[in-house]
Amino acid sequence: MARGLKHLFAIDPSVAFLNHGSYGACPRPVIAAQRRWQDALERQPVAFMDPRHLRARFAEVRAALADELGAQPGDLFWATNATEGLNLVARSLPLGPGDEVLATDHEYAALDKTWDFVCRRTGAQLRRVKVPLPLVSEAEFTDAILAGLTVRTRVLFLSHVTSPTALVLPVAGAVAAAREKxxxxxxxxxxxxxxxxxxxxxxxADFYAGNCHKWLMAPKGAGFLHVQGGAKRLLAPGIISHGWQPGVAPDDTGPLGDSAFLDAFQFRGTRDPSAWFSVTDALSFRRDQGWDGVTRDCRALAQATARAIADEFGEALLASDAFLSQMVAIPIPRSDAAALHDALLNEDAIEVPVIDWNGHTFVRVSVQGYNSQEEMARLAAALHRRFGRRS
Ligand SMILES: Cc1ncc(COP(=O)(O)O)c(C=O)c1O
Structure with missing residues (x-):
């Protein structure tokens, strides 16, 4: 059972909002915290933007986030979003003609474009492996990835949670095996x-980019890039600003007083850091509200809903429970994705992504603490009305 915590969020109460996955939804107390940071910035921009102040607050956020992510605070910095972080990585790597980048057939479309762009510039080639479906075993997944590696593979690029299919990919074995090579x-x-x-x-992993504005529920514009060990030497700043200095190693002290790595990436010109500064407020909100329990309930409701709808249409989910989360892609009869999305929104007040992927149609349902069982029933009824029961 999800908890019906809609009053804590600003989303339109008249819509069954089943798309937390695309952009997240930020709780009211966290939005209020962000506005306080913006007020402080506008009250005294010079003091606020003083690198000594920014550095101190960057460090507080990095420490809290690193704790949440099982990371070292010196290994991560603020990127506006995962796309920005991954662009920085892809455009830094020493690729050349004949090199290969290996990915899966479930990657996010904008990142497919990023690698396409980089490959066209460098002469490298993007290759893909098919994730074995249904996904039921980590070993099977790892074997499929390993089978796709060649002597020319320079980069392994994997989504941890896939966008079109909402699979939680068991990436650890593949990362370890690739790094060994x-x-x-x-x-x-x-x-x-x-x-x-x-x-x-x-x-x-050498590089791991993530968002705090999706499931951590921070304001939009709070992402991060985590870079480990020797990989720091590979990353080129996309924007050169006051924190960059030639000829210093990433772990040496930089010109602004943090490591040279952090100085080079934390300072990228005038930007509003209020979303990033509010990450600690989002973490506190989750803790205070017992969000681990909310997440467990949402996951159970998402998966039960998904199984019931898939069953009705004689379809099977793409993975066993271990590889699913509170966001599930539910296979439905083949449809015009855009038309079905609009009909569900306009006729049934349901906001849910309808996805066309490799000859399949999915509704990708996200269940968050503001959703209810009634909304799940509304989705099931709306699909039933359109596609009927297969006998
Ligand atoms: C797998 C995946 N990667 C990257 C992104 C891009 O996220 P952002 O727009 O916050 O950079 C998304 C967005 O949904 C995604 O699903």
Whole structure:
């Protein structure tokens, strides 16, 4: 049972909002915290933007977030979103003609474009492996990835939680095996923080980009890039500002007083850092509200709803429970995705993404603490009305 906590959120109460996955939803107390940061910035911009003040607050947020992510605070910095973090990585890597980047057939479309762009510039090639479906075993997944590696593979790029299919990919074995072969590992964790337990230090990926504005429920514009060990030397700042200095190693002291790595990436010109500063408020909100329990309930409701709807249409879910979360892609009869999305919104007041993927149609249902069983029933009824029961 989800908890019906809609009053804590600003989303339109007249809509069954089943798309937390795309942009998250920020609780009212966290929005209020962000506004306080913006007020402080506007009251005294010079004091606020003083690198000594920014550095101190950046450090507080990094420490709290690192604790949440099982990471070291010196290994991560604020990126506006996962796309920005992953662009920085992809555009930094030393790729050349003949090199290969290996990904799956479930990656996020904008990141597919990013790798396409980089490959066209460098002469490298993007190759894909099919994730074995249904996804029921970590070993099977790891074997499929390993089978796709060649002597030319320089980069392994995997989503931790996939966008079109909402699978929680068991990436640890593949990351470890690739690193042993000297392959650079890049994980798109856009959905993962707050959705699945994370221990980025133990995972050991060279680069891991994530969002705090989806399932951690921070304001939009709060993402991060986590970079481990020697990978820091590979990353080139996309924007050169006061914190960059030539000829210093990432762990040396930088010109602004943090490590050279943090100085180079934390300072990128004038920007409003209020979303990032409010990450600690989002973490406190989750703790105070007992969000681990909310997450457990939402996951159970999402999966029960998904199984019931898929069953009705004689379809099977794409994975066993271990590889599903509170966001589930439910296979439904083939449909015009855009038309069905609009009909569900306009006729049934349900906001849910309808996804066309590799010859399948899914409704990708996200269940968050503000959703209710009644909303799940509304979705099931709306689909039943349109597609009927298969006999
Ligand atoms: C797997 C995946 N990667 C990247 C992104 C992009 O996130 P953002 O727009 O916050 O950068 C998304 C967005 O939903 C996603 O699902």
């Amino acid at each position: 000297g392959i650079i590992t890049v994980i798109d964790g856009a959905h993962a923080p707050g959705l699945v337990p994370l221990s980025l230090g133990a995972l050991g």
